[in-house]
Amino acid sequence: MIRKLFASCLITLYVLVSTMVNAKPIDDGAKVQPDNYYPRVKLETSMGDIVVELDRRRAPITVNNFLRYAANGLYNNTIFHRTVPGFVVQGGGYSPELDEKVTYDPIFNESGSGLTNDLHTIAMARQNNPHSATRQFFFNINDNDSLNPGRNWGYSVFGMIVEGSEIVDKMAEVETEYKVALGEHNAPKEMIILKKMTVLPPL
Numbered sequence: 791m792i793r794k795l796f797a798s799c800l801i802t803l804y805v806l807v808s809t810m811v812n813a814k815p816i817d818d819g820a821k822v823q824p825d826n827y828y829p830r831v832k833l834e835t836s837m838g839d840i841v842v843e844l845d846r847r848r849a850p851i852t853v854n855n856f857l858r859y860a861a862n863g864l865y866n867n868t869i870f871h872r873t874v875p876g877f878v879v880q881g882g883g884y885s886p887e888l889d890e891k892v893t894y895d896p897i898f899n900e901s902g903s904g905l906t907n908d909l910h911t912i913a914m915a916r917q918n919n920p921h922s923a924t925r926q927f928f929f930n931i932n933d934n935d936s937l938n939p940g941r942n943w944g945y946s947v948f949g950m951i952v953e954g955s956e957i958v959d960k961m962a963e964v965e966t967e968y969k970v971a972l973g974e975h976n977a978p979k980e981m982i983i984l985k986k987m988t989v990l991p992p993l
Contacts, residue, residue, distance in 0.1 A: 830843050
C-alpha cells in the first residue's frame with residue numbers, strides 16, 4: 791500500500807513538473823517558428839480581426855522581440871490608446887484600466903533595415919532615445935516618410951498588414967479625447983481592445 795502511494799505521488803510530481811516546464815514563458819522570440827522568415831500574427835480586436843506578416847529577414851531583432859510578447863500572451867487584453875487620422879494607430883502598452891504593462895528590456899533600433907513607414911505597415915513605437923522600443927507598436931495609416939531614418943534614427947518597421955487593413959483604417963477615424971491617465975490627446979473615446987494576439991501556423 792505504501793509503495794503504491796509512493797509511486798502515485800511520484801507520478802503526480804512528474805506530471806506537475808512536466809506541466810511547469812511546458813508552460814515556461816518563451817524567453818527568446820527567435821525560438822518561435824525559428825525557420826520561418828515571415829511569421830504571421832492574428833490580432834482579434836473589438837473592431838475586427840487583423841493579420842500581420844512579419845519580416846524576420848530584414849528586422850530580426852524587432853520581430854523576435856514582438857513574437858516574444860505575442861507568444862507569451864502579453865498583448866492579450868490591451869488597448870489601442872492612440873489613433874491619429876492619416877497618421878498612426880498605436881497600442882500594445884496599456885490595459886483597459888489604463889495601467890502600463892510590464893516590458894522586457896528595450897531593443898536596438900532597426901530603422902535602417904530598408905523597410906519604410908508606408909501605408910499599412912507595422913512599426914515599433916519608442917521614446918526620444920532611438921533604442922528605447924519595448925512593446926508598443928503602431929500601424930501606419932499613411933506613407934509616413936517623416937518616420938523613416940535620415941540624418942536621425944527613424945522608427946523600426948517590421949511587417950505589414952495582409953488582412954484587415956480596413957479595420958485599422960476605421961480605428962484611425964474613431965472619435966478621440968484627452969485622457970489624463972495616459973497624457974494622450976488622441977485617445978479613443980470608446981475603448982478599442984486588442985482581445986487576443988495569436989502566432990499563426992506557418993503557411
